Amino acid sequence: xxxxxxxxxxxxxxxxxxxxxxxxxxxxxxxxxxxxxxxxxxxxxxxxxxxxxxxxxxxxxxxxxxxxxxxxxxxxxxxxxxxxxxxxxxxxxxxxxxxxxxxxxxxxxxxxxxxxxxxxxxxxxxxxxxxxxxxxxxxxxxxxxxxxxxxxxxxxxxx
Numbered sequence: 551x552x553x554x555x556x557x558x559x560x561x562x563x564x565x566x567x568x569x570x571x572x573x574x575x576x577x578x579x580x581x582x583x584x585x586x587x588x589x590x591x592x593x594x595x596x597x598x599x600x601x602x603x604x605x606x607x608x609x610x611x612x613x614x615x616x617x618x619x620x621x622x623x624x625x626x627x628x629x630x631x632x633x634x635x636x637x638x639x640x641x642x643x644x645x646x647x648x649x650x651x652x653x654x655x656x657x658x659x660x661x662x663x664x665x666x667x668x669x670x671x672x673x674x675x676x677x678x679x680x681x682x683x684x685x686x687x688x689x690x691x692x693x694x695x696x697x698x699x700x701x702x703x704x705x706x707x708x709x
């Protein structure tokens with residue numbers, strides 16, 4: 551499964567604040583952004599489960615810098631989709647929604663925006679919305695992922 555993550559206020563603190571992973575001397579010198587506490591273990595667990603990890607952000611952060619950020623934490627990502635990539639892929643439809651997972655083959659997106667959940671329902675893609683105060687956010691993701699991977703008997707009978 552391909553799982554994508556939003557950056558601002560989901561993985562990287564911005565307006566919303568949350569505890570972050572340890573930020574070493576080299577990361578500070580290189581201007582590497584802090585990432586949410588638990589991200590390293592979560593990404594490692596997702597890799598062990600065989601998932602690919604993408605970053606899908608509405609920011610214009612350079613792709614290589616974003617990849618480098620995660621690499622410095624020991625958790626390389628498979629692909630980065632920034633606003634420029636989004637706009638180029640969706641062309642005249644770029645304003646229809648803030649993120650459009652099907653265009654990039656993404657199965658599930660993790661974000662902090664309740665509006666993205668609405669877009670997911672409208673355009674038929676799966677989301678997990680994380681709240682700022684959720685101290686067990688990684689467990690929230692893993693539990694929801696398990697439900698998605700093992701649909702209920704009822705939904706299987708309807709197919």
